Amino acid sequence: MPNASIYFQQREPSPLRQIWLHMNTNPYAVAALYILGILMVIMVLSPLITPYSPDQQFADAISHPPSWHDEGEIRFLFGTDDLGRDLLSRIIAGSVYSLGYPILAVAIAATIGITIGAWAGMSSGVQSSTLNHMLDVILSIPSLLLALVIIAILGPALHNVMIAITLVLIPQFIHSVHNAIYDERYKEYVTASRLNGCSRWYLLTRVIFPNITTVVVMQLTLALSTAILDIAALGFLGLGVQPPAPEWGTMLARSLDQVYLSPWTMVLPGIALFLTILSINVLGDSIRTAIQERVRNV
Amino acid sequence: MNILDIRNLSIEIETSNGPVRVIDKLSLQLAEGEIHTLIGESGSGKSLLAKAILGFINPRWKITADRLWWRQYDLLALSRAQRRQITGRDMAMIFQNPGTYLDPNSTVGEQLRESIPSHDLPGNILTRRKQIQKRAEELMHRVGIKDHDAILESYPFELSDGVAQKISIAMAIAHRPKLLIADEPTTAMEPNMRSQIYRLLAKLSAGDGMSILMITQDLTAVIPESKRISLVYCGQLMETGPTEDVMREPVQPYTGAMLSTSLFSSETKPKSRLPTLTGAIPTLQHMPIGCRLGPRCPNARRACIEQPPLRSYKKHEFACHYPLIEVDSHD
Amino acid sequence: MIYYSLRRLFLLVITLWLLTIFIFLLNYLFPGDPLTNMTGIRAGDEFAYNIARQAYAFDQSIFTQYWHFLEHLLSGNWGQSLVTQRPVFDDILPLLGATLELSILAMLISLVFGVSLGLYAALNLHRPADTIIMGISLSAYSVPVFWLAQLLILLFAVKLGWTPISSQINPLFDIDVVTGSILTDIVLSDVPYRAAAFADALNHLWLPVIVLAVMPLTMLIRITRDAMLDVLQKNYIRAARARGLSEARIMLRHGLPNAMQPVVRQLGLQFSILMSNIIIAEMIFNWPGIGSWLVKSIYERDYPVLQGGLLTLAALILLVNVLVELFHAWHYPQVRKELYAER
Numbered sequence: 001m002p003n004a005s006i007y008f009q010q011r012e013p014s015p016l017r018q019i020w021l022h023m024n025t026n027p028y029a030v031a032a033l034y035i036l037g038i039l040m041v042i043m044v045l046s047p048l049i050t051p052y053s054p055d056q057q058f059a060d061a062i063s064h065p066p067s068w069h070d071e072g073e074i075r076f077l078f079g080t081d082d083l084g085r086d087l088l089s090r091i092i093a094g095s096v097y098s099l100g101y102p103i104l105a106v107a108i109a110a111t112i113g114i115t116i117g118a119w120a121g122m123s124s125g126v127q128s129s130t131l132n133h134m135l136d137v138i139l140s141i142p143s144l145l146l147a148l149v150i151i152a153i154l155g156p157a158l159h160n161v162m163i164a165i166t167l168v169l170i171p172q173f174i175h176s177v178h179n180a181i182y183d184e185r186y187k188e189y190v191t192a193s194r195l196n197g198c199s200r201w202y203l204l205t206r207v208i209f210p211n212i213t214t215v216v217v218m219q220l221t222l223a224l225s226t227a228i229l230d231i232a233a234l235g236f237l238g239l240g241v242q243p244p245a246p247e248w249g250t251m252l253a254r255s256l257d258q259v260y261l262s263p264w265t266m267v268l269p270g271i272a273l274f275l276t277i278l279s280i281n282v283l284g285d286s287i288r289t290a291i292q293e294r295v296r297n298v
Numbered sequence: 299m300n301i302l303d304i305r306n307l308s309i310e311i312e313t314s315n316g317p318v319r320v321i322d323k324l325s326l327q328l329a330e331g332e333i334h335t336l337i338g339e340s341g342s343g344k345s346l347l348a349k350a351i352l353g354f355i356n357p358r359w360k361i362t363a364d365r366l367w368w369r370q371y372d373l374l375a376l377s378r379a380q381r382r383q384i385t386g387r388d389m390a391m392i393f394q395n396p397g398t399y400l401d402p403n404s405t406v407g408e409q410l411r412e413s414i415p416s417h418d419l420p421g422n423i424l425t426r427r428k429q430i431q432k433r434a435e436e437l438m439h440r441v442g443i444k445d446h447d448a449i450l451e452s453y454p455f456e457l458s459d460g461v462a463q464k465i466s467i468a469m470a471i472a473h474r475p476k477l478l479i480a481d482e483p484t485t486a487m488e489p490n491m492r493s494q495i496y497r498l499l500a501k502l503s504a505g506d507g508m509s510i511l512m513i514t515q516d517l518t519a520v521i522p523e524s525k526r527i528s529l530v531y532c533g534q535l536m537e538t539g540p541t542e543d544v545m546r547e548p549v550q551p552y553t554g555a556m557l558s559t560s561l562f563s564s565e566t567k568p569k570s571r572l573p574t575l576t577g578a579i580p581t582l583q584h585m586p587i588g589c590r591l592g593p594r595c596p597n598a599r600r601a602c603i604e605q606p607p608l609r610s611y612k613k614h615e616f617a618c619h620y621p622l623i624e625v626d627s628h629d
Numbered sequence: 630m631i632y633y634s635l636r637r638l639f640l641l642v643i644t645l646w647l648l649t650i651f652i653f654l655l656n657y658l659f660p661g662d663p664l665t666n667m668t669g670i671r672a673g674d675e676f677a678y679n680i681a682r683q684a685y686a687f688d689q690s691i692f693t694q695y696w697h698f699l700e701h702l703l704s705g706n707w708g709q710s711l712v713t714q715r716p717v718f719d720d721i722l723p724l725l726g727a728t729l730e731l732s733i734l735a736m737l738i739s740l741v742f743g744v745s746l747g748l749y750a751a752l753n754l755h756r757p758a759d760t761i762i763m764g765i766s767l768s769a770y771s772v773p774v775f776w777l778a779q780l781l782i783l784l785f786a787v788k789l790g791w792t793p794i795s796s797q798i799n800p801l802f803d804i805d806v807v808t809g810s811i812l813t814d815i816v817l818s819d820v821p822y823r824a825a826a827f828a829d830a831l832n833h834l835w836l837p838v839i840v841l842a843v844m845p846l847t848m849l850i851r852i853t854r855d856a857m858l859d860v861l862q863k864n865y866i867r868a869a870r871a872r873g874l875s876e877a878r879i880m881l882r883h884g885l886p887n888a889m890q891p892v893v894r895q896l897g898l899q900f901s902i903l904m905s906n907i908i909i910a911e912m913i914f915n916w917p918g919i920g921s922w923l924v925k926s927i928y929e930r931d932y933p934v935l936q937g938g939l940l941t942l943a944a945l946i947l948l949v950n951v952l953v954e955l956f957h958a959w960h961y962p963q964v965r966k967e968l969y970a971e972r
């Protein structure tokens with residue numbers, strides 16, 4: 001067998017792609033991805049697909065149970081609330097507040113936070129461990145508490161909630177990106193590229209960043225579920241999105257008095273919120289296990 | 299008298315490309331009190347063999363053998379519990395990165411003391427404690443650690459690799475095993491510590507009549523006390539025999555290559571190229587059929603796609619169709 | 630190690646100091662008069678207002694103002710509520726007691742059940758028990774605390790009628806508030822109906838505690854399971870097996886202590902999450918704690934109360950986090966190695 005080609009080259013997929021492949025083998029993650037996708041589509045199309053206007057009140061149908069109930073009507077698939085508003089329309093329209101705005105807040109916070117975090121991670125002046133520990137300690141204060149304080153300053157309103165949530169999320173992004181870059185930047189492969197004469201920009205974008213994408217993606221899912229929860233919680237406390245806007249948390253707060261009479265006004269928006277958060281958490285969780293798996297395999 | 303007798307041991311694991319035999323019809327005999335060196339490059343299955351002897355093989359992997367005997371016990375026929383009892387009583391193992399084999403959250407003393415079997419010590423619990431402590435100190439002396447008080451109180455991460463390996467040895471010999479498997483015990487160590495560890499192992503073997511299966515990567519690590527060596531390539535036994543005979547008169551091309559790659563081999567002339575095997579070790583998914591050395595072997599011919607049987611020449615045994623030395627095939 | 634502890638405590642002091650600066654600045658950020666926000670004395674009450682102006686040095690530079698603010702803060706003079714006119718500091722202690730009672734009980738429950746369920750799942754890896762525990766924990770983790778509270782109220786209070794849904798105790802029981810922790814107060818009081826009151830308080834208590842315990846519980850299950858799986862793969866566990874130690878001994882002496890290390894490290898974070906949830910849960914269950922007090926103060930624009938609540942909650946969380954970290958470093962020797970290496 002002279003010189004037969006016995007070499008077999010196995011191409012290693014990129015970290016992000018490996019995680020994608022790993023997630024594809026996990027049926028729950030795939031399901032979560034689909035649910036989240038459907039929710040997004042519903043959110044984008046919400047002005048078109050709501051059967052009624054979310055604020056329209058049907059005086060003849062106050063606190064109607066959902067259609068599968070004996071007294072329910074197919075006209076109101078999910079029933080109506082105590083003001084006779086169609087619950088299905090409100091839940092669909094609410095996805096803009098409870099999913100769309102959090103996505104927006106996370107996008108803004110991520111852009112700002114990752115930029116600052118990358119800058120802090122690459123510059124050697126901000127490496128002091130004291131500062132890092134301090135940031136650790138400060139970040140242990142829950143985001144909801146900080147958001148509450150910001151709302152107390154600005155007053156409860158939709159745009160103030162957005163400002164509060166964005167401000168609260170930024171430090172988390174800074175911290176995670178800074179730490180990830182800090183962990184990578186003295187590894188041998190980075191040193192090797194540095195010795196090759198790569199510029200700092202090249203080092204950051206081409207050498208280090210592909211290796212921390214997984215951290216960033218995980219932080220994104222984490223921030224998204226935090227944002228959704230916090231916006232809903234503020235709405236629930238009456239300090240966030242103001243009624244009559246059909247935000248899910250606000251709807252839950254309203255249903256607090258109605259639990260005895262019309263439990264569906266509490267259960268249905270809650271399920272919507274739960275499904276959204278669950279699918280994001282399942283995604284984040286499968287990304288996390290995929291990262292662990294990858295680290296273990298190396 | 300062989301205390302360990304392995305004939306035609308095979309281990310098959312499932313990979314994404316179907317089953318692969320990582321160990322292919324390997325045979326090994328170990329006499330009481332003997333030091334036997336097992337040589338193989340990475341991926342040759344030598345560590346897996348050690349695990350198979352100890353009984354720590356993933357239960358989903360298929361393990362077959364004509365014979366896997368420890369003294370009079372057939373290890374494959376025993377239950378898990380019986381197997382563990384034998385392993386715990388008669389065998390011990392030390393490893394390549396000794397630091398990772400010590401629990402980081404308890405002191406060296408605690409771990410050493412718990413390795414000392416207490417049931418055969420006389421007296422009640424209180425007097426036993428003292429005896430165990432005394433035995434721990436004695437073990438420390440035996441492995442050549444003088445300041446036992448300080449070391450016993452320290453945590454594993456405070457130790458250097460060499461000291462950690464000595465402690466591993468102390469823990470391994472605490473229950474006076476009959477067989478010690480040393481899996482590349484000195485690979486990551488500086489030469490001075492390396493020879494210390496080897497001398498220690500040889501001394502322990504001579505003193506206690508303990509057999510040692512030494513696993514290493516290359517021939518330079520074969521110590522003079524090792525009476526026999528075996529060379530393994532990709533899970534197949536290449537050559538085995540008394541150390542001196544094999545070194546002087548290698549029969550298998552692999553042994554020849556290994557000998558000539560060692561830098562101080564007498565055969566290398568100045569300015570000549572070091573003879574090496576071409577190519578690289580095949581991956582698990584692409585094991586050659588027949589003799590696995592085939593694609594890299596200078597002597598390989600068509601017949602090598604059949605696995606050669608084990609043949610003997612003088613005192614060695616080897617597996618090759620076209621050996622380096624003319625061997626009468628009916629010998 | 631002493632050096633490390635001192636450094637951590639020093640950092641805690643610095644952080645608390647930053648917190649006081651932040652709170653001082655809040656007085657200027659909140660709508661309205663900074664001095665009123667700080668002291669709770671309205672400008673209408675001219676006599677008191679002028680005294681406060683003197684006391685807080687509001688006619689001088691902002692640094693002097695901060696210095697005087699800090700002095701008052703440290704001497705326990707946290708201003709008075711704009712709504713009730715009661716001193717904030719005196720109100721806080723019983724509220725803190727009530728909050729601590731809830732949080733400590735919830736934390737204990739989640740620790741006990743979280744760790745044991747997590748271990749159980751790890752030891753039954755990929756068997757049905759593991760899958761079920763992990764599935765439920767991931768789902769329960771995604772339930773927002775306010776919805777969970779509503780669901781449980783609907784189930785236990787409305788449908789089953791097992792438990793009342795608000796406040797600490799039936800107001801018919803006249804228990805003096807001393808610590809704010811209702812169980813402690815009942816034990817301390819010497820009323821004849823102590824046993825009945827204790828039972829009633831427990832009946833009020835269990836639902837909020839469960840609601841609060843769920844989130845840390847689910848996270849602790851996951852952390853414990855992952856940690857245990859990680860430890861089981863470690864070389865020293867294999868080496869212990871090779872030495873012939875019994876399985877029970879390996880688990881108790883080597884598996885469990887090492888698996889608990891990440892759990893301990895996460896406790897501070899879990900406490901933070903619990904505190905975030907307690908704000909909402911106290912509102913729902915009408916629990917007289919710091920959280921509901923804080924939220925109500927935002928409704929009522931009662932800024933001195935808001936500051937007091939914020940300072941207390943934040944300080945409590947920071948303190949718990951630093952204590953957890955110190956415990957972690959003291960208890961796990963190899964953490965020290967990383968700490969030494971850091972310098």
